[in-house]
Amino acid sequence: MTQRFIAPALLGVSLLLAACGGSSQGPQLQPPTTPPTQPPVAQTPKNVLFFLGDGMGITTMTAARIYKVGEDGDLTMDTLPETAFVHTYSNDAQVTDSAPSMSAYMTGVKMNNEVISMTADTKATDAAGKAYHVNFDSTCPSTNGQAVETLLEQSKAKGYATGVVTTTRITHATPAATYSHVCHRDAENTIAAALVPGGSGFNGKLGDGIDVLFGGGTDYFLSKEAGGKRTDKRDLIAEFKTAKYSFAADKAAFDKLPVDGSTKIVGLFTKSHMAYDLDRAADKEPSLAEMTGKAIDALAARKKGFFLMVEGGRIDHALHATNARRALQDTGAFDDAIKLALDKMQAVDPGLKNTLVVVTADHDHTLQLNGYAARTGKTESGKPGVLGLVKDYVDTSKTSKDVEGNPYTIIGFGNGPVRLATRGAIDSTALENKDYRQEAVVPTDPTSDSETHGGADVFLGAQGLGADNFSGVLTNTDVFGLIKKAVGL
DSSP: OOOOOOOHHHHHHHHHHHHTTOOTTOOOOOOOOOOOOOOOOOOOOOEEEEEEETTOOHHHHHHHHHHHHOTTOOOGGGGOSEEEEEEOOOSSOSSOOHHHHHHHHHHSOOOOTTOBSBOTTOOSBOTTSOBSEETTEEOOOTTSOOBOOOHHHHHHHTTOEEEEEEEEETTSHHHHHHHOOBSSTTOHHHHHHTTSTTSTTOOGGGTTOOSEEEEEOGGGTSBGGGTSOBSSOOOHHHHHHHTTEEEESSHHHHHHOOOSSSOEEEEEOSSSSOOOTTTOOTTTSOOHHHHHHHHHHHHHTTOSOEEEEEEETHHHHHHHTTOHHHHHHHHHHHHHHHHHHHHHHHHHSGGGTTEEEEEEESOEEOEEEOSSBOOOOSOBTTBOGGGSBOBBSSOTTSBOBOTTSOBOBSEEEEEESOOOSSOOOOOGGGGGSTTOOOOEEEEOOTTTTOOOEEOSOEEEEEEETTGGGOOEEEEHHHHHHHHHHHHTO
8 A cells, every 4th residue: 555655844734633623634824814894084174164253363352351341350261271472474564454463363374464464575565665456456567476375274275164253254264365476465256266166266275165254245256247356247146156155245144055065155335334333233244253253164064174264354443533433432342253253162062072162363553541540340321441541449430631621531542543633522421422532742744644553462262272372472484383293184
């Protein structure tokens, strides 16, 4: 009988396999094991709400607090747990205008006054000092600087929903800095075109377009023939509708705008800026809080994280006019929008674990609080409060007087168009009039009818995801980096 020869090594293997229940025919080699493919971990949506009080210096905040809730009270922005001071100077000026300051927040780049979200070398005027726009159309040469990506554009690229809300024209400097790139802020026809998907001049970085837009300024969306200011005969509102936006021109239509998680929405409620809160017809124009609430509902419904910029824009305009009452009322309305936003976001994201809220200003103004005024409490009918005359804090029956024996108001301005040649008695009842304009120390050109910005630092408050990184003294360009870090843009 023929015997099979089995190599000792293989015999050992064969016996080992048999002992273990394996085949006695030799080792069975198995392919390497591939671990099962794991589904990608879904990233938790992050949200950024950036609130900008245009011109809301710290003294304006203080006066608004007293106006609304009295010296002992708090505005919502006073309660934000993390705070900082922000330097606001621009690339070429100690005192910035809104365009470069908001652009610095949005891009991390210091740029020249009047420039919107462009590189630091961009000039707003030519060598002769002529602004780079004609009839609100940009004339900026292609060699004059380059666009710099904004937080909103970066958010859009990451798949986030986006929104812009303001009480100014939607094409004004602050909102424009989130979505457009022009070398002069007054090129508002060009800025408007950047918003409309599929149209000439559309900013392709916006993808399929910004999801929520609320503010004023139909002038720059309609042709001159249609009562607007466009020189190209385009109807950008009609183009929005063609791009599947739902549009509102008044409060009734605003209330019906869908927040279904898919429809993009636009509300343009006035030809130019929206009304001051003190003058707003509630049945015609939504409040800043109402616009903010609707924007949050629409963006949160998309369930993919969002970036929302909200501007209390007319604070600045009232301060330019040295009209303290309207400025303080609009600051209070801005604060109402912040409160509503925090309440809504706590429902969307309890504890704000994935939401960063930042509140700040783009620059200061020259509003000042004068004298050793007695406490006044909040402003009420018959009680002008901080809008009133300086009363002696020891004997409140006495009105403080200037060197010539005349009373003066608690609020004044460092400069402005109201500078009396001869100061006299002030009728205290006139101080409650919403049109009263406070006096200025330095007279400015009355034909310009405007006070200037101030150069002081501004307040920043933050709450939620990454808020603890906002502290100490920052520049506005630092804020850009801290927001990016917080949400991983």
